[in-house]
Amino acid sequence: MPHVLVFAETRGGELRKVAFEAVTAARQLATQIGGDVHAVVAGAPGVGGNATALAEHGADVVYVCEHGALANYNAEACAALVAERAGAGDYRAVVFAASAQGKDLAPRTAARMRTTIATDVTSFRVDGDALVVTHPGYTGKVVQTLRLSGSPALFSVRPGAVAAEKVQGAGRVEQVPPPVDPSASRVVVTSVALGDTKKLDLGEAPVIVSGGRGLRSAENFKLVEDLAAAFGNAAVGATRAVTDEGWRPHTDQIGQTGRLVSPDLYVAVGISGAIQHLAGMRTSRWIVAINKDKEAPIFKIADFGIVGDVFEVVPALTEAVKAAKQGG
Amino acid sequence: MKIAVCIKRVPEMDVAFKIAPSGTAIDETGLKWDISDFDGYAVEAALQMTEKSGAGEVHVICLGPDVVQETLRKALSMGCARAVQLKVDKVPFDPFAIATALAAELKDGGYDLVMFGKMSIDSASGAVGLMVADILGVPMVQGCSKLEIADGKGTARREIEGGGEIVSFPLPAAVSIDEGIARPRYPSLKGIMSAKKKPLETKPAQLGEIRLTVEKMELPAGRAAGRIVGEGSAAVPELVRLLKTEAKVL
16 A cells, blocks of 8 residues: 655754644645655754654654764765655655755755655645645645646645644654765765844734835834734745845845745735735735835735824834733 | 856746636746846856866857857857757756756866756745766766855855855866856857857757656735834834734734
8 A cells, every 4th residue: 555755854854834834734645545644853862862752743654864964965975865765664744844954855855766846735635546636826826736746746735725623643763774875975065054043934923014115114114013022923024125225135025036934924025016026925814015105006905904104103103012912 | 167057948937927828837928038047147157267277168058949049149248158959849947857957058068067957946846956066977066156166176155054064075067056156247249249250059959757757836825905003203103903803913
């Protein structure tokens, strides 16, 4: 009986949220085809301690590969490992997260296996001999339904597209040696520069407060940061105009050529709503817009809009959100 | 240093797309086309590297029908030395099929560095560059936002959630380019004139087997029309009430 293989992503030895989402995706697929879920986790010695959490999300087997040179993300060694595991069993599919790491690892692994991949999918289902997936393209303006033939079928799941679920799997742990020497990889991560580690990533934050040119200066982003802090579970984003001005780093840019986000709540502060920007956030569940120009395009897609001066409205909203968070 | 940059011709994105009657493609009527955004950054970064070192040249490769020659000419007018069209009637969706054709062209080219955009902005797979590198057997860094090449070695920064990874690798290698590295230049008049005399070869593309195809394209479900809650800070209490009771995010 065919099974489903899934790569469980870690950073600094800890499983990431996307790992549970990927395992849940694998579980859903395995249920459709009547197979088991086999997870692969790689890292420095001790990473196998994550097996219990993977089992709680539906992993029936956890392959643990431990090596000192796997402490940081080791692209070549991980690709070789997943390709080797995929070849060692009867697998209908191999699942990855379409995170920064998965975007690198998944196509690499597919090429190792001399096969193709569907990346960044938002839904998937078995259809006869094929896997049918959806994948947003054209900066989110077109939904592409793709047919993936061949077995195993490799695909990566967009972060947030599948909600992690707890389902108890058998969780049998098996240590596997790395198929190639991880210390011989040519591509080496020499350091990881994390910003404020308490800072939520745009791809993972339930709330995003984002600022546009209407804020007029880098200093005024404090308004946005204060509102984000009031929510407590929010990340700060920006428009391209803002990152081009250097008010915020490029990595904060939300839009066509930046990050594509879909949080539960997106608060657009002083953002007019250029098509370029809307492409990156239009799939947010709820959109709030605050802008002084009532004709701004952002109001056409905002669930709740306030027409007004951001320097007056945002501090008032920050206080009200703080009060709501405290008072329940 | 000899650099190859693989580019794709894509429609400009600042339009409302329509779906073609086939239901498996966009309606291309009236669309303007150009080098895919990230591929343009790769071309610019490659040109800057050869200009800075004063040695080497940049070759540009594009897979597609004859209309891609226009896109290749633009890259030549920016300063690339030579262009190759890998001819197919229609660009397939399958990234491995495309990577197979690009790798066949690149393998005997003697390139120190092969560059890509981190993804094409239309199909948005982000897989081709990584796959080409694997077929060629060279190290690959995906999504570089910074790149330095010196003494046969490269150092790059990749953006990851909440930060960046600093990565080192030996040449020959492949890299794909993220935003922030370099804004593509506009071709100068001199560049446009000289591009007409630069070599542009056309060869049949040796595509790999196609296992991933487009079954359907559709426009995403639209959002309901927007709603203005009120004006100024007086509207804040009502907004907070809606966030609590309707959106349930507070």
